[in-house]
Amino acid sequence: MGRRGKGEGSIFKRKDGRWCGFITVGYDEKGNQKKKFFYGRTRQEVADKINQALNEIKQGISITDNNITLENWLNIWLHQYKKNQISESTFDDYESIIKNHINPVLGKYKLKDLRPEHLQMLYNEKHKAGLSTKRIKHIHVILHSALNQAIKNGLIVRNVSEATTLPKNTSEKEMKVLTVEEQKRFLQVLEGERLKPAFVLALTTGMRLGEILALKWKDVDLENKKITIRNSVRRIKNRNEQSEIKTKTVLVLKEPKTENSGRIIPLPDVAYQELVNFKLLQEEEKRQAGSSYVDSGFVFTTKVGTPIEPRNFLRTFYRITEKAGLNINFHALRHTFATRLLEANTNPKVVQELLGHSDISTTLNIYSHVLFDTKQKAIEEIDNLMKNLTNE
Known part of the structure; x- marks a missing residue:
């Protein structure tokens, strides 16, 4: 057998006089090599x-004999x-992205x-059509994972x-935060x-909408004034065991995505009193409703x-915000909570833990504008100190 050239794969001469060569094109589920064979009359032909x-491999072209389409493969990959x-909600989201954007x-x-x-054409067209960069990134994540x-x-x-x-x-959307005056107006309308x-509770703890609606009395320690975040409410598609969608969606309790999302939050006095009063109201409603x-x-x-x-x-x-003359979404209450803390020079690490961010970089990135203002005030204090020292 002649020595093979660099990058030629394995080439050898068969007993029938023909030349044969192969290269590895992948691995099966057991880790065994999948090979592609080539034949020719001469060694050079092979x-x-x-x-x-x-x-072709360098250009991303498959040299296997598989003719599966991306649509079929994404269906196999997803299911x-x-x-x-x-999670079920992530599954629903992936399915929607594949159906509406990729396929x-x-x-x-x-x-x-x-x-x-x-x-690249897909990403560019979606961006031009006004799809958010976050959504385009989700498209990319799906394709990258499926192709891997x-x-x-x-x-x-x-x-x-x-x-x-x-x-x-x-065109990053500006994060909406209530001013102190707007926050006061909102509370008055409540x-x-x-x-x-x-x-x-949202304004004083930074809890998410799903976390507030999933909160149970067993998670509220009124005696020690603290709340334990264990779940979040989400609406998902109602599926059978074959992942076929039924007619209605269902509300489910989901555990937090990360360890940090499940957390214990001290209960401020104002929120504590609101919950005490609401518990009394709920007991009265229970008495009036009776067996129903x-x-x-x-x-x-x-x-x-x-x-x-x-x-x-x-x-x-939204009825309340309209009455207050405010154009905000519910998440703005969470942003307002964090902003007030940072404006009061609260350590960003504490803010991260209260919000349930998995990484402090998330907190720093979202609220960088507030931190910049805080740094500016700190520099002004140093400046005033230096001026006082030089004037003595």
Whole structure:
């Protein structure tokens, strides 16, 4: 057997006089090599075929015989590889992104025919159409993960998503935070509202909407004035065991995404008193409802004890904000809570823990504008100190 050239793979002469060569194109589920074979009358002919295949690999072209389309592969990837690794709400989100954004543009392409420019075109078109950069990043995450799995399965040999560039966010939405005057106006409008304690809780603890609606009395320690965040309420698609969607969505309690999201928060006096009063109100509503009352254990319920539907809760919120002349979403209450803390020179690490951010960099990035103002005030204090010292 002649010595093979560099990069030629394995080439040898068969007993029938023909030349044969192969290269490794992937691995099966047991870790065994998957090989692609090439044949020719001469050694050079086989070497040329192998070199052509290696060049195609560099360009991201699959040299296997699989003709599966991206649409079919994404369906396999989502249901067989991701379903048991992600939450129901994330599954719904991935399914929606694939159906509405990826498949209409790239779904009919065969995996082996996908090029970086195809994905780049998708990202650019979505950006031009006004899709948020965050959503485009989600598209990229799905494609990157699915194509990585395709490599492991020997369907392709290169992840073409790695050769793309995500559009920059040139129109970042301004984070809405209530001014002190607006916060005062909001609190004034809350007077007489049955769900006032929920909104006060958001402003004084920074709890998310889903965390507030998932809160149960067993998680509220009124004696020691603290709250334990254990769950979040989310609405997901109602599916059967085959992941087929039924007619209605359902509300579910989900554990926090990260360890930091599940946390213990001290209960401020103003929120403590609101909860004490609401508990008394709830007991009176239970007495009036009699046998029709559902003792669900949730803190914030309807007048008959059932959990509050998030959409109904938000209708109440937007009615209140309209009355107060405020154009904000519910998350603005969380931002306002964090901003007030940082304005009071609270250590960012403490703010991170209260908000349940998994990493302090998240807190620093979101509230960088507040921290800059704090730094500016600190410099002004140093400046005044130096001026006083030099004038003595």
